[in-house]
Amino acid sequence: MTPVPVPAVRTLAADLAQVPPGEIVTVRGHVHRRRELSAVAFLVIRDRSGLVQAVVDRAAGTAALPPEETPVEVTGTLSTNPKAPGGHEITAPRITPLGDPAATPPVEIWRPALTASLPTLLDHADVAWRHRTQRARWRLAAQSLRAFRETLDAQGFTEILTPKLVGGATESGAGLFAVDYFGREAFLAQSPQLYKQQLVGAFERVYEIGPVFRAEPHDTVRHLAQYSSMDVELGFVRDHRDVLDVLVGVLRAMVQGLAQRAAAELDLLDVELPRIPQEVPVIRFADALALLGADPAEEDLSPEHERELGRWARAEHDSDLLAVEGYPLAKRPFYTHPWTGPQIPGGPWSNSFDLLFRGVELVTGGQRLHRHRDYLSALAERGMSAAAHADYLRAFEHGMPPHGGFAIGLERWVSRLIGAANVREVALFPRDLHRLAP
Amino acid sequence: MTPVPVPAVRTLAADLAQVPPGEIVTVRGHVHRRRELSAVAFLVIRDRSGLVQAVVDRAAGTAALPPEETPVEVTGTLSTNPKAPGGHEITAPRITPLGDPAATPPVEIWRPALTASLPTLLDHADVAWRHRTQRARWRLAAQSLRAFRETLDAQGFTEILTPKLVGGATESGAGLFAVDYFGREAFLAQSPQLYKQQLVGAFERVYEIGPVFRAEPHDTVRHLAQYSSMDVELGFVRDHRDVLDVLVGVLRAMVQGLAQRAAAELDLLDVELPRIPQEVPVIRFADALALLGADPAEEDLSPEHERELGRWARAEHDSDLLAVEGYPLAKRPFYTHPWTGPQIPGGPWSNSFDLLFRGVELVTGGQRLHRHRDYLSALAERGMSAAAHADYLRAFEHGMPPHGGFAIGLERWVSRLIGAANVREVALFPRDLHRLAP
Numbered sequence: 081m082t083p084v085p086v087p088a089v090r091t092l093a094a095d096l097a098q099v100p101p102g103e104i105v106t107v108r109g110h111v112h113r114r115r116e117l118s119a120v121a122f123l124v125i126r127d128r129s130g131l132v133q134a135v136v137d138r139a140a141g142t143a144a145l146p147p148e149e150t151p152v153e154v155t156g157t158l159s160t161n162p163k164a165p166g167g168h169e170i171t172a173p174r175i176t177p178l179g180d181p182a183a184t185p186p187v188e189i190w191r192p193a194l195t196a197s198l199p200t201l202l203d204h205a206d207v208a209w210r211h212r213t214q215r216a217r218w219r220l221a222a223q224s225l226r227a228f229r230e231t232l233d234a235q236g237f238t239e240i241l242t243p244k245l246v247g248g249a250t251e252s253g254a255g256l257f258a259v260d261y262f263g264r265e266a267f268l269a270q271s272p273q274l275y276k277q278q279l280v281g282a283f284e285r286v287y288e289i290g291p292v293f294r295a296e297p298h299d300t301v302r303h304l305a306q307y308s309s310m311d312v313e314l315g316f317v318r319d320h321r322d323v324l325d326v327l328v329g330v331l332r333a334m335v336q337g338l339a340q341r342a343a344a345e346l347d348l349l350d351v352e353l354p355r356i357p358q359e360v361p362v363i364r365f366a367d368a369l370a371l372l373g374a375d376p377a378e379e380d381l382s383p384e385h386e387r388e389l390g391r392w393a394r395a396e397h398d399s400d401l402l403a404v405e406g407y408p409l410a411k412r413p414f415y416t417h418p419w420t421g422p423q424i425p426g427g428p429w430s431n432s433f434d435l436l437f438r439g440v441e442l443v444t445g446g447q448r449l450h451r452h453r454d455y456l457s458a459l460a461e462r463g464m465s466a467a468a469h470a471d472y473l474r475a476f477e478h479g480m481p482p483h484g485g486f487a488i489g490l491e492r493w494v495s496r497l498i499g500a501a502n503v504r505e506v507a508l509f510p511r512d513l514h515r516l517a518p
Numbered sequence: 519m520t521p522v523p524v525p526a527v528r529t530l531a532a533d534l535a536q537v538p539p540g541e542i543v544t545v546r547g548h549v550h551r552r553r554e555l556s557a558v559a560f561l562v563i564r565d566r567s568g569l570v571q572a573v574v575d576r577a578a579g580t581a582a583l584p585p586e587e588t589p590v591e592v593t594g595t596l597s598t599n600p601k602a603p604g605g606h607e608i609t610a611p612r613i614t615p616l617g618d619p620a621a622t623p624p625v626e627i628w629r630p631a632l633t634a635s636l637p638t639l640l641d642h643a644d645v646a647w648r649h650r651t652q653r654a655r656w657r658l659a660a661q662s663l664r665a666f667r668e669t670l671d672a673q674g675f676t677e678i679l680t681p682k683l684v685g686g687a688t689e690s691g692a693g694l695f696a697v698d699y700f701g702r703e704a705f706l707a708q709s710p711q712l713y714k715q716q717l718v719g720a721f722e723r724v725y726e727i728g729p730v731f732r733a734e735p736h737d738t739v740r741h742l743a744q745y746s747s748m749d750v751e752l753g754f755v756r757d758h759r760d761v762l763d764v765l766v767g768v769l770r771a772m773v774q775g776l777a778q779r780a781a782a783e784l785d786l787l788d789v790e791l792p793r794i795p796q797e798v799p800v801i802r803f804a805d806a807l808a809l810l811g812a813d814p815a816e817e818d819l820s821p822e823h824e825r826e827l828g829r830w831a832r833a834e835h836d837s838d839l840l841a842v843e844g845y846p847l848a849k850r851p852f853y854t855h856p857w858t859g860p861q862i863p864g865g866p867w868s869n870s871f872d873l874l875f876r877g878v879e880l881v882t883g884g885q886r887l888h889r890h891r892d893y894l895s896a897l898a899e900r901g902m903s904a905a906a907h908a909d910y911l912r913a914f915e916h917g918m919p920p921h922g923g924f925a926i927g928l929e930r931w932v933s934r935l936i937g938a939a940n941v942r943e944v945a946l947f948p949r950d951l952h953r954l955a956p
Binding site for chain 2: 451
């Protein structure tokens, strides 16, 4: 096996603007585009920061140039050329391949727009993620994660990492992946719900970003068997409004983070960042039904209802976000806290909310029960077994403060932000009913 | 169910120093300690930031005070008292329980030192993590994660999140948890190795923090069935030394992050931060054997050898870290790149390293193969199937740069930092051969 040649110090494409023209520079990257004309050949090099073009004088009798996607090192004289990709050229280049010539990729990475079908992108994810629009999509995800953590770190939250292998179901028995755990049956966690609640007792404010698993046999554009959940839980709240305030602050920070650190990606993907006014509107579920002229006995909002509410929030409040609070208690998980605000006819209602983003549900959250006896009542009312939740319930015997939280699905957030038709477009290597590879 | 009382604005215990004595303040937290004397009672309140003491004049005829761990709100007059925990007292307090009286915890949270046995701590993890030494341990973990990401973000790395459900084995078939994946067999990922390598082609520098799963039926103080892996991979390296440089920089940043943000926790746990000199010593495996007077045919270092090397690094280089490079190729995974440095007798050696921390292996890393044909040879030499690795291999047909990486086990790092006897002490809810709950 050939040793890698020891190169000179490398300059990133984006840093070439700081180098005086005429200097000798070395860049390393993939051959992004190879164009061979009769007298001259162009080799555009792509590194993590951008592009730079090498100009090869073919009269000088150059050997065959490496094909697209081959990793190379290029050393030569820097010049500026506003017409060149990235604005710089390297002339009289010495081109050293850093690997074997690349096979022709199944997706044309150099084309400005991706034309391949989604199945092709998914089947060849390893190469497809090299395309600029794909990379831009994931960078929005990565910068969202970063802003999420930074703003919570600044508010006294502690990051936690909880088990993904559990002995029982989190919320319901459906949709669980079974695991052979040293001869015993275990399941993949559907959510860190029970763990993050318990740890509120220790750290008061916690968050976790991690995989969650749903064995839902749905073959839709919205379902993944594994997705990335951005979970938050906080204690000593008055009610769900304190939770909603944190959620809106987190989304605001994510939007600001993207504006500051991913402007080029937003521009490339033609993303309009959400409008989040100083006061995000909040409407009660019962009032929303009335506003929509819907049957007051409805127990949930239809997608069309949500879209209409989204239009209303934009028109009346200049907001792309709308919180709907006070959902019917029966439609929420057993750990949901009942409504504690001013009395509303009908019900029982809950201290929970959905956050709509441009008329589509983005996040569900709310206040949880915190008294042991309230858990026992809630489970009994639903005909659920207290024994099956023994480990969970025990945490509430030892003094849990009023608390609540929410979970943002990373893939849902990014796909709705960029207007992706399918959530699979924004997962690096999605898993679904049919797909377990690559 | 009783609604939570709407309280005044809350002040954190740590912020009381900014409040003038004599003002009325409201704090919220758990009852940390209740002490009832004949004329007076003390209620120490614990919130996420610290402690504050409420002084109750029993002559005033107070009702029974809530027991330890009950969440409460306390409003009263602030005064300073250097002898009080946290240095502040609240007099003439109005004490409002925010939940039911807490049952007596199985671990005495208020005692300065934890005396409970490890099984007790693990069985009652939800409550045990409330103890100050437990919280301090996890805060070292959380601040390590934060510093890890911050330093990599600043160096142009992109965070990735990869599948934990995979169709085949990563490195070997042993130690895999099998999952029923919609009627097909899948496995829990033992490492993001293959994914992070593939994504080097797209993002050049990537990292991931996530769970990895090992179905190793070992009941030791070092093994967990799920642990948190801090994975890094970077492209366009010269050799493993570029990888090692990033690793040392990451550890340096983690140590600095702890010094800056977790000084109180380090002090409480009596942790001496590692000495990391400007130049961390690197010794070749073959030279290490010679230094130890060991058989040059040895293929690995024994724990006693590692300890001796650790003492040597401390004595000769004033360093708690020592990198051992050039391990025998046959003892490393199939994707390991052969040695490319000056020729060493014996071998074949590899461009891989172990990083010893105080004489114990902390991190393994190195350069990987990047040419497709080198993978085919390496698999064939080991009698491994290329077909079983088809998805993985395909990524190397399309031009992968020279690259390498490493993985830090979070629990291993924290347990060695604090000198924990058992890695379970630093996992929030550990999973092992016997333990699937809580």
